[in-house]
Amino acid sequence: MTRAKDANADAARCELVIKRVLHAPRELVFAAWTQPEHMQRWSAAPSGVIITEKRGTVRVGQLFHVTMRTAEGKELRLRGKYLEVSPPVRLVFTHAWLNGAGEPNHQTLVTIELADTDGQTELTLRQTGLASAESRDGHRRGWNGALDNLEAYLASC
Secondary structure, three states: OOHHHHHHHHHHHOOEEEEEEEOOOHHHHHHHHHOHHHHOOOOOOOOOOEEEEEEEOOOOOOEEEEEEEOOOOOEEEEEEEEEEEEOOOEEEEEEEEEOOOOOEEEEEEEEEEEEEEOOEEEEEEEEEOOOOHHHHHHHHHHHHHHHHHHHHHHHHO
């Protein structure tokens, strides 16, 4: 196999795709991802992790910063930039964990796509550019925990 084929195979293995059917209209799901009055009521972090700070406006070209704290007290910080905001169907942003000096580590791309399915919403989360299969698997656990929180929030609306 050539180097290019090896690189393409590695990239495909390190891509993360999660699909969920949410029992809420697409407009509400999109609002939950983009409007502060909804965003503050569900945690885009897995169970056991709390968001202690969230800054930024959901608008193309805007940066956002998130600080999380694990149950063990470890602080995790990330930042990203909104690249596409297309209500109520698509949200695209970069995602990079910050090191101790506040500098971004490896940057990935996250795409949230929402499809209307008979009053419900099919959500597809795709994260590309992950550095390794281990990183992909860790992000899968984190995103699934966050999506569990989103489902619980939507059920309460």
